[in-house]
Amino acid sequence: MTKDVLRVETILTTTEDVLRRHGLAKATVLDVARALGVSHGSVYRHFPSKAALRGAVTRRWLTRARAVLATIAASDDPAPERLSRWLTAAFESKRAKALDDPELFETYRTLAVEHTDVVEEHVTELLAQLRAIVEAGLASGDFAPTPPDVAARAVFDAVARFQHPLLASEWARPGIGAEFDGVLGLVVRGLLAR
Amino acid sequence: MTKDVLRVETILTTTEDVLRRHGLAKATVLDVARALGVSHGSVYRHFPSKAALRGAVTRRWLTRARAVLATIAASDDPAPERLSRWLTAAFESKRAKALDDPELFETYRTLAVEHTDVVEEHVTELLAQLRAIVEAGLASGDFAPTPPDVAARAVFDAVARFQHPLLASEWARPGIGAEFDGVLGLVVRGLLAR
Numbered sequence: 001m002t003k004d005v006l007r008v009e010t011i012l013t014t015t016e017d018v019l020r021r022h023g024l025a026k027a028t029v030l031d032v033a034r035a036l037g038v039s040h041g042s043v044y045r046h047f048p049s050k051a052a053l054r055g056a057v058t059r060r061w062l063t064r065a066r067a068v069l070a071t072i073a074a075s076d077d078p079a080p081e082r083l084s085r086w087l088t089a090a091f092e093s094k095r096a097k098a099l100d101d102p103e104l105f106e107t108y109r110t111l112a113v114e115h116t117d118v119v120e121e122h123v124t125e126l127l128a129q130l131r132a133i134v135e136a137g138l139a140s141g142d143f144a145p146t147p148p149d150v151a152a153r154a155v156f157d158a159v160a161r162f163q164h165p166l167l168a169s170e171w172a173r174p175g176i177g178a179e180f181d182g183v184l185g186l187v188v189r190g191l192l193a194r
Numbered sequence: 195m196t197k198d199v200l201r202v203e204t205i206l207t208t209t210e211d212v213l214r215r216h217g218l219a220k221a222t223v224l225d226v227a228r229a230l231g232v233s234h235g236s237v238y239r240h241f242p243s244k245a246a247l248r249g250a251v252t253r254r255w256l257t258r259a260r261a262v263l264a265t266i267a268a269s270d271d272p273a274p275e276r277l278s279r280w281l282t283a284a285f286e287s288k289r290a291k292a293l294d295d296p297e298l299f300e301t302y303r304t305l306a307v308e309h310t311d312v313v314e315e316h317v318t319e320l321l322a323q324l325r326a327i328v329e330a331g332l333a334s335g336d337f338a339p340t341p342p343d344v345a346a347r348a349v350f351d352a353v354a355r356f357q358h359p360l361l362a363s364e365w366a367r368p369g370i371g372a373e374f375d376g377v378l379g380l381v382v383r384g385l386l387a388r
Contacts, residue, residue: 189383
Protein backbone atom coordinates (compact mmCIF):
# COMPACT_ATOMS: atom_id res chain seq x y z
CA MET A 1 0.00 0.00 0.00
CA THR A 2 2.71 2.46 1.04
CA LYS A 3 4.66 1.37 -2.00
CA ASP A 4 1.68 2.22 -4.24
CA VAL A 5 1.19 5.64 -2.62
CA LEU A 6 4.82 6.42 -3.18
CA ARG A 7 4.57 5.30 -6.74
CA VAL A 8 1.70 7.71 -7.47
CA GLU A 9 3.69 10.58 -5.98
CA THR A 10 6.75 9.55 -7.96
CA ILE A 11 4.78 9.44 -11.18
CA LEU A 12 3.36 12.91 -10.53
CA THR A 13 6.72 14.38 -9.59
CA THR A 14 8.21 12.98 -12.78
CA THR A 15 5.24 14.26 -14.78
CA GLU A 16 5.82 17.74 -13.36
CA ASP A 17 9.46 17.45 -14.32
CA VAL A 18 8.59 16.38 -17.86
CA LEU A 19 6.10 19.27 -18.14
CA ARG A 20 8.70 21.74 -16.90
CA ARG A 21 11.39 20.55 -19.27
CA HIS A 22 9.49 19.58 -22.38
CA GLY A 23 6.07 21.22 -22.19
CA LEU A 24 2.61 19.87 -22.62
CA ALA A 25 3.00 18.15 -25.97
CA LYS A 26 5.64 15.78 -24.60
CA ALA A 27 3.82 14.92 -21.37
CA THR A 28 2.12 11.68 -22.35
CA VAL A 29 1.93 8.49 -20.30
CA LEU A 30 4.61 7.05 -22.57
CA ASP A 31 6.97 9.98 -22.04
CA VAL A 32 6.51 9.80 -18.28
CA ALA A 33 7.08 6.04 -18.22
CA ARG A 34 10.24 6.52 -20.28
CA ALA A 35 11.51 9.24 -17.90
CA LEU A 36 10.83 6.89 -14.96
CA GLY A 37 12.52 3.96 -16.73
CA VAL A 38 9.42 1.77 -16.30
CA SER A 39 6.96 0.16 -18.71
CA HIS A 40 4.00 2.34 -19.72
CA GLY A 41 1.78 -0.39 -18.24
CA SER A 42 2.95 0.46 -14.72
CA VAL A 43 1.96 4.11 -15.21
CA TYR A 44 -1.37 3.15 -16.83
CA ARG A 45 -2.14 1.00 -13.77
CA HIS A 46 -2.45 4.23 -11.74
CA PHE A 47 -3.56 6.60 -14.48
CA PRO A 48 -5.67 4.85 -17.10
CA SER A 49 -5.40 7.73 -19.59
CA LYS A 50 -3.42 10.82 -20.43
CA ALA A 51 -6.42 12.86 -19.19
CA ALA A 52 -6.34 11.09 -15.80
CA LEU A 53 -2.60 11.75 -15.45
CA ARG A 54 -2.97 15.39 -16.44
CA GLY A 55 -5.96 15.92 -14.16
CA ALA A 56 -3.98 14.49 -11.24
CA VAL A 57 -0.94 16.67 -11.89
CA THR A 58 -3.18 19.75 -12.19
CA ARG A 59 -4.84 18.86 -8.88
CA ARG A 60 -1.45 18.46 -7.17
CA TRP A 61 -0.25 21.83 -8.51
CA LEU A 62 -3.37 23.64 -7.26
CA THR A 63 -3.32 21.83 -3.89
CA ARG A 64 0.26 22.97 -3.35
CA ALA A 65 -0.65 26.54 -4.35
CA ARG A 66 -3.44 26.48 -1.75
CA ALA A 67 -1.35 25.15 1.15
CA VAL A 68 0.25 28.47 2.13
CA LEU A 69 -3.15 30.18 1.93
CA ALA A 70 -4.69 27.52 4.18
CA THR A 71 -2.08 28.32 6.83
CA ILE A 72 -2.98 32.01 6.70
CA ALA A 73 -6.73 31.31 6.78
CA ALA A 74 -6.27 29.17 9.90
CA SER A 75 -4.02 31.67 11.69
CA ASP A 76 -4.92 33.67 14.82
CA ASP A 77 -4.53 37.10 13.22
CA PRO A 78 -7.48 39.49 13.57
CA ALA A 79 -9.80 38.85 10.61
CA PRO A 80 -9.12 42.11 8.71
CA GLU A 81 -5.33 41.57 8.80
CA ARG A 82 -5.78 37.88 8.05
CA LEU A 83 -7.87 38.71 4.98
CA SER A 84 -5.27 41.24 3.79
CA ARG A 85 -2.48 38.70 4.23
CA TRP A 86 -4.47 35.99 2.44
CA LEU A 87 -5.32 38.18 -0.57
CA THR A 88 -1.80 39.56 -0.79
CA ALA A 89 -0.23 36.09 -0.64
CA ALA A 90 -2.70 34.80 -3.25
CA PHE A 91 -1.77 37.61 -5.64
CA GLU A 92 1.98 37.58 -4.97
CA SER A 93 2.39 33.84 -5.39
CA LYS A 94 0.35 33.66 -8.57
CA ARG A 95 2.09 36.70 -9.98
CA ALA A 96 5.51 35.22 -9.20
CA LYS A 97 4.55 31.99 -10.99
CA ALA A 98 3.29 33.88 -14.04
CA LEU A 99 6.30 36.20 -14.31
CA ASP A 100 9.13 33.91 -13.19
CA ASP A 101 8.30 31.02 -15.51
CA PRO A 102 5.70 32.15 -18.07
CA GLU A 103 6.11 28.97 -20.11
CA LEU A 104 5.31 26.66 -17.19
CA PHE A 105 2.47 28.97 -16.12
CA GLU A 106 1.01 28.75 -19.62
CA THR A 107 1.34 24.95 -19.50
CA TYR A 108 -0.67 24.80 -16.27
CA ARG A 109 -3.16 27.35 -17.60
CA THR A 110 -3.83 25.02 -20.53
CA LEU A 111 -4.17 22.07 -18.14
CA ALA A 112 -6.65 24.08 -16.05
CA VAL A 113 -8.78 24.78 -19.14
CA GLU A 114 -8.72 21.03 -19.92
CA HIS A 115 -9.73 20.08 -16.36
CA THR A 116 -12.44 22.51 -15.29
CA ASP A 117 -13.69 20.04 -12.66
CA VAL A 118 -10.31 20.19 -10.91
CA VAL A 119 -10.36 24.00 -11.06
CA GLU A 120 -13.88 24.03 -9.59
CA GLU A 121 -12.69 21.93 -6.64
CA HIS A 122 -9.85 24.42 -6.17
CA VAL A 123 -12.19 27.43 -6.22
CA THR A 124 -14.53 25.70 -3.75
CA GLU A 125 -11.59 25.19 -1.38
CA LEU A 126 -10.42 28.80 -1.75
CA LEU A 127 -13.96 30.05 -1.06
CA ALA A 128 -14.09 27.86 2.08
CA GLN A 129 -10.86 29.46 3.29
CA LEU A 130 -12.24 32.95 2.67
CA ARG A 131 -15.50 32.05 4.38
CA ALA A 132 -13.57 30.90 7.46
CA ILE A 133 -11.88 34.32 7.63
CA VAL A 134 -15.21 36.13 7.19
CA GLU A 135 -16.77 33.97 9.93
CA ALA A 136 -13.89 34.80 12.27
CA GLY A 137 -14.47 38.51 11.58
CA LEU A 138 -18.20 38.14 12.25
CA ALA A 139 -17.52 36.30 15.53
CA SER A 140 -15.05 38.97 16.69
CA GLY A 141 -17.35 41.81 15.63
CA ASP A 142 -14.72 43.21 13.24
CA PHE A 143 -16.99 42.63 10.24
CA ALA A 144 -20.54 43.88 9.77
CA PRO A 145 -23.27 41.20 9.67
CA THR A 146 -23.30 39.56 6.23
CA PRO A 147 -23.98 36.08 4.82
CA PRO A 148 -20.45 34.57 4.92
CA ASP A 149 -20.88 32.63 1.66
CA VAL A 150 -21.93 35.70 -0.27
CA ALA A 151 -19.17 37.81 1.28
CA ALA A 152 -16.50 35.19 0.53
CA ARG A 153 -17.61 34.98 -3.10
CA ALA A 154 -17.73 38.79 -3.42
CA VAL A 155 -14.18 39.12 -2.08
CA PHE A 156 -13.00 36.40 -4.44
CA ASP A 157 -14.67 38.03 -7.44
CA ALA A 158 -13.47 41.53 -6.55
CA VAL A 159 -9.83 40.46 -6.89
CA ALA A 160 -10.33 38.62 -10.20
CA ARG A 161 -8.08 41.15 -11.95
CA PHE A 162 -5.23 39.91 -9.75
CA GLN A 163 -6.13 36.22 -9.82
CA HIS A 164 -7.63 35.22 -13.13
CA PRO A 165 -4.98 33.44 -15.24
CA LEU A 166 -6.37 35.02 -18.42
CA LEU A 167 -5.34 38.44 -17.09
CA ALA A 168 -1.78 37.38 -16.16
CA SER A 169 -0.18 39.52 -18.87
CA GLU A 170 -1.28 42.63 -16.94
CA TRP A 171 0.55 41.60 -13.75
CA ALA A 172 3.87 42.82 -15.11
CA ARG A 173 2.62 46.39 -15.50
CA PRO A 174 4.37 48.96 -13.30
CA GLY A 175 1.25 50.23 -11.49
CA ILE A 176 -0.17 46.81 -10.65
CA GLY A 177 1.01 46.75 -7.01
CA ALA A 178 -0.67 50.07 -6.22
CA GLU A 179 -3.82 48.95 -8.04
CA PHE A 180 -3.92 45.77 -5.98
CA ASP A 181 -3.52 47.78 -2.75
CA GLY A 182 -6.43 49.99 -3.82
CA VAL A 183 -8.78 47.05 -4.33
CA LEU A 184 -7.54 45.35 -1.15
CA GLY A 185 -8.34 48.45 0.93
CA LEU A 186 -11.77 48.84 -0.67
CA VAL A 187 -12.66 45.18 -0.10
CA VAL A 188 -11.57 45.12 3.56
CA ARG A 189 -13.39 48.40 4.29
CA GLY A 190 -16.46 46.94 2.61
CA LEU A 191 -16.58 44.20 5.26
CA LEU A 192 -15.74 46.22 8.38
CA ALA A 193 -18.36 46.86 11.04
CA ARG A 194 -19.34 50.51 11.30
CA MET B 195 -16.15 71.57 -43.76
CA THR B 196 -19.58 70.21 -42.82
CA LYS B 197 -19.43 68.06 -45.91
CA ASP B 198 -16.09 66.62 -44.75
CA VAL B 199 -17.39 65.91 -41.26
CA LEU B 200 -20.36 64.11 -42.73
CA ARG B 201 -18.14 62.11 -44.97
CA VAL B 202 -16.04 60.84 -42.05
CA GLU B 203 -19.20 59.76 -40.20
CA THR B 204 -20.50 58.04 -43.35
CA ILE B 205 -17.24 56.17 -43.79
CA LEU B 206 -17.30 55.00 -40.18
CA THR B 207 -20.95 53.94 -40.31
CA THR B 208 -20.23 51.95 -43.45
CA THR B 209 -17.12 50.45 -41.86
CA GLU B 210 -19.22 49.32 -38.89
CA ASP B 211 -21.69 47.80 -41.30
CA VAL B 212 -18.93 45.96 -43.19
CA LEU B 213 -17.50 44.70 -39.86
CA ARG B 214 -20.91 43.49 -38.74
CA ARG B 215 -21.67 41.70 -41.96
CA HIS B 216 -18.29 40.39 -43.09
CA GLY B 217 -15.99 40.47 -40.06
CA LEU B 218 -12.54 41.86 -39.58
CA ALA B 219 -10.77 40.21 -42.49
CA LYS B 220 -13.00 41.98 -45.03
CA ALA B 221 -12.86 45.44 -43.43
CA THR B 222 -10.09 47.05 -45.46
CA VAL B 223 -10.10 50.55 -46.95
CA LEU B 224 -10.81 48.96 -50.32
CA ASP B 225 -13.82 47.00 -49.00
CA VAL B 226 -15.25 50.08 -47.35
CA ALA B 227 -14.77 52.20 -50.48
CA ARG B 228 -16.49 49.51 -52.52
CA ALA B 229 -19.43 49.39 -50.09
CA LEU B 230 -19.70 53.19 -50.33
CA GLY B 231 -19.44 53.14 -54.10
CA VAL B 232 -16.49 55.56 -54.05
CA SER B 233 -12.85 55.33 -55.09
CA HIS B 234 -10.48 54.06 -52.41
CA GLY B 235 -8.66 57.39 -52.75
CA SER B 236 -11.58 59.27 -51.22
CA VAL B 237 -11.48 57.01 -48.16
CA TYR B 238 -7.67 57.21 -47.93
CA ARG B 239 -7.96 61.02 -47.92
CA HIS B 240 -9.56 60.75 -44.46
CA PHE B 241 -7.94 57.54 -43.26
CA PRO B 242 -4.42 57.15 -44.65
CA SER B 243 -4.19 53.49 -43.64
CA LYS B 244 -6.21 50.49 -42.59
CA ALA B 245 -4.88 51.02 -39.06
CA ALA B 246 -6.16 54.63 -39.02
CA LEU B 247 -9.60 53.51 -40.20
CA ARG B 248 -9.77 50.69 -37.66
CA GLY B 249 -8.54 52.92 -34.83
CA ALA B 250 -11.27 55.46 -35.66
CA VAL B 251 -14.03 52.87 -35.78
CA THR B 252 -12.83 51.41 -32.45
CA ARG B 253 -12.85 54.90 -30.91
CA ARG B 254 -16.39 55.53 -32.16
CA TRP B 255 -17.62 52.22 -30.75
CA LEU B 256 -16.13 52.92 -27.32
CA THR B 257 -17.36 56.54 -27.30
CA ARG B 258 -20.88 55.34 -27.96
CA ALA B 259 -20.59 52.69 -25.21
CA ARG B 260 -19.52 55.45 -22.80
CA ALA B 261 -22.33 57.89 -23.60
CA VAL B 262 -25.02 56.26 -21.45
CA LEU B 263 -22.55 55.97 -18.56
CA ALA B 264 -21.67 59.67 -18.88
CA THR B 265 -25.36 60.54 -18.42
CA ILE B 266 -25.53 58.48 -15.23
CA ALA B 267 -22.27 59.94 -13.89
CA ALA B 268 -23.62 63.47 -14.43
CA SER B 269 -27.04 62.76 -12.87
CA ASP B 270 -28.33 64.19 -9.59
CA ASP B 271 -28.79 60.83 -7.84
CA PRO B 272 -27.15 60.44 -4.43
CA ALA B 273 -23.60 59.20 -5.02
CA PRO B 274 -24.08 55.63 -3.67
CA GLU B 275 -27.13 55.03 -5.91
CA ARG B 276 -25.41 56.75 -8.82
CA LEU B 277 -22.39 54.48 -8.45
CA SER B 278 -24.62 51.38 -8.32
CA ARG B 279 -26.49 52.50 -11.44
CA TRP B 280 -23.24 53.26 -13.27
CA LEU B 281 -21.63 49.91 -12.47
CA THR B 282 -24.81 47.98 -13.24
CA ALA B 283 -25.27 49.76 -16.59
CA ALA B 284 -21.60 49.18 -17.46
CA PHE B 285 -21.93 45.44 -16.80
CA GLU B 286 -25.38 45.01 -18.36
CA SER B 287 -24.53 46.79 -21.60
CA LYS B 288 -21.20 45.01 -22.06
CA ARG B 289 -22.76 41.67 -21.20
CA ALA B 290 -25.59 42.24 -23.69
CA LYS B 291 -23.05 43.05 -26.41
CA ALA B 292 -21.02 39.94 -25.66
CA LEU B 293 -23.99 37.56 -25.50
CA ASP B 294 -26.30 39.02 -28.16
CA ASP B 295 -23.71 39.19 -30.92
CA PRO B 296 -20.58 37.26 -29.86
CA GLU B 297 -19.07 37.48 -33.33
CA LEU B 298 -19.23 41.28 -33.47
CA PHE B 299 -18.02 41.48 -29.87
CA GLU B 300 -15.03 39.33 -30.79
CA THR B 301 -14.36 41.58 -33.78
CA TYR B 302 -14.23 44.66 -31.56
CA ARG B 303 -12.18 42.79 -28.96
CA THR B 304 -9.58 42.12 -31.63
CA LEU B 305 -9.71 45.77 -32.71
CA ALA B 306 -9.19 46.83 -29.08
CA VAL B 307 -6.10 44.61 -28.80
CA GLU B 308 -4.76 46.22 -32.01
CA HIS B 309 -5.42 49.77 -30.74
CA THR B 310 -4.34 49.85 -27.11
CA ASP B 311 -3.95 53.65 -27.26
CA VAL B 312 -7.66 54.01 -28.07
CA VAL B 313 -8.54 51.65 -25.21
CA GLU B 314 -6.35 53.67 -22.83
CA GLU B 315 -8.22 56.86 -23.78
CA HIS B 316 -11.47 55.00 -23.08
CA VAL B 317 -10.30 53.78 -19.66
CA THR B 318 -9.13 57.30 -18.78
CA GLU B 319 -12.60 58.64 -19.60
CA LEU B 320 -14.34 55.91 -17.59
CA LEU B 321 -12.07 56.62 -14.61
CA ALA B 322 -12.93 60.34 -14.88
CA GLN B 323 -16.64 59.47 -14.73
CA LEU B 324 -16.11 57.28 -11.67
CA ARG B 325 -13.98 59.99 -10.04
CA ALA B 326 -16.81 62.50 -10.54
CA ILE B 327 -19.21 60.17 -8.71
CA VAL B 328 -16.70 59.63 -5.88
CA GLU B 329 -16.18 63.40 -5.59
CA ALA B 330 -19.94 63.92 -5.39
CA GLY B 331 -20.09 61.37 -2.57
CA LEU B 332 -17.24 63.07 -0.74
CA ALA B 333 -18.93 66.47 -1.09
CA SER B 334 -22.25 65.12 0.22
CA GLY B 335 -20.57 63.23 3.07
CA ASP B 336 -21.94 59.90 1.83
CA PHE B 337 -18.43 58.57 1.23
CA ALA B 338 -15.58 58.40 3.73
CA PRO B 339 -12.57 60.63 2.98
CA THR B 340 -10.41 58.99 0.29
CA PRO B 341 -8.24 60.16 -2.61
CA PRO B 342 -10.82 60.20 -5.45
CA ASP B 343 -8.35 59.00 -8.10
CA VAL B 344 -7.33 55.98 -6.05
CA ALA B 345 -10.95 55.17 -5.15
CA ALA B 346 -12.09 55.46 -8.78
CA ARG B 347 -9.34 53.12 -9.92
CA ALA B 348 -10.07 50.65 -7.10
CA VAL B 349 -13.77 50.53 -8.03
CA PHE B 350 -12.88 50.04 -11.69
CA ASP B 351 -10.44 47.22 -10.90
CA ALA B 352 -12.79 45.52 -8.43
CA VAL B 353 -15.37 44.93 -11.20
CA ALA B 354 -12.84 43.63 -13.75
CA ARG B 355 -14.51 40.20 -13.67
CA PHE B 356 -17.64 41.87 -15.07
CA GLN B 357 -15.89 44.23 -17.47
CA HIS B 358 -12.74 42.71 -18.90
CA PRO B 359 -13.44 41.46 -22.45
CA LEU B 360 -11.13 38.47 -21.90
CA LEU B 361 -13.54 37.18 -19.24
CA ALA B 362 -16.67 37.58 -21.40
CA SER B 363 -17.21 33.82 -21.71
CA GLU B 364 -18.07 33.74 -17.97
CA TRP B 365 -20.89 36.31 -18.32
CA ALA B 366 -23.31 33.67 -19.60
CA ARG B 367 -23.00 31.57 -16.41
CA PRO B 368 -26.22 31.26 -14.41
CA GLY B 369 -24.86 32.71 -11.14
CA ILE B 370 -23.19 35.75 -12.69
CA GLY B 371 -25.95 38.25 -11.78
CA ALA B 372 -25.83 37.32 -8.09
CA GLU B 373 -22.02 37.44 -8.17
CA PHE B 374 -22.13 40.92 -9.68
CA ASP B 375 -24.56 42.07 -6.96
CA GLY B 376 -22.21 40.72 -4.31
CA VAL B 377 -19.23 42.69 -5.62
CA LEU B 378 -21.38 45.80 -6.16
CA GLY B 379 -22.55 45.73 -2.54
CA LEU B 380 -19.02 45.20 -1.24
CA VAL B 381 -17.61 48.05 -3.33
CA VAL B 382 -20.29 50.56 -2.37
CA ARG B 383 -20.00 49.66 1.34
CA GLY B 384 -16.24 50.06 1.01
CA LEU B 385 -16.73 53.72 0.10
CA LEU B 386 -19.49 54.68 2.56
CA ALA B 387 -18.79 57.03 5.47
CA ARG B 388 -19.06 55.30 8.84
